[in-house]
Amino acid sequence: MARLPQTTAFVSVTRSSWHEGLIEGEVKASSWVWSFRWCFQKGELQVDPSRGRALIREPLSRFLENSDYQLEPGSNYSFTIRSQF
Numbered sequence: 001m002a003r004l005p006q007t008t009a010f011v012s013v014t015r016s017s018w019h020e021g022l023i024e025g026e027v028k029a030s031s032w033v034w035s036f037r038w039c040f041q042k043g044e045l046q047v048d049p050s051r052g053r054a055l056i057r058e059p060l061s062r063f064l065e066n067s068d069y070q071l072e073p074g075s076n077y078s079f080t081i082r083s084q085f
Contacts (some may be wrong), residue, residue: 034048
């Protein structure tokens with residue numbers, strides 16, 4: 001049976017503010033790098049640059065929604081994407 005493709009994404013949190021309701025950081029997957037801004041009070045996720053955004057937006061959103069209260073600035077995290085980048 002063939003293995004399903006997967007890529008590990010690495011998340012670095014650079015800033016968080018519970019007062020403002022946001023978390024900012026960077027996510028890397030394979031050779032791709034994006035910055036993100038998660039406004040969790042509004043449920044809005046901004047990902048830049050636009051190149052490859054469609055690949056990371058949904059899995060990053062799920063990760064942030066499941067982990068937002070545990071994420072701290074200066075910390076690094078990872079999650080697996082069921083896709084080959």
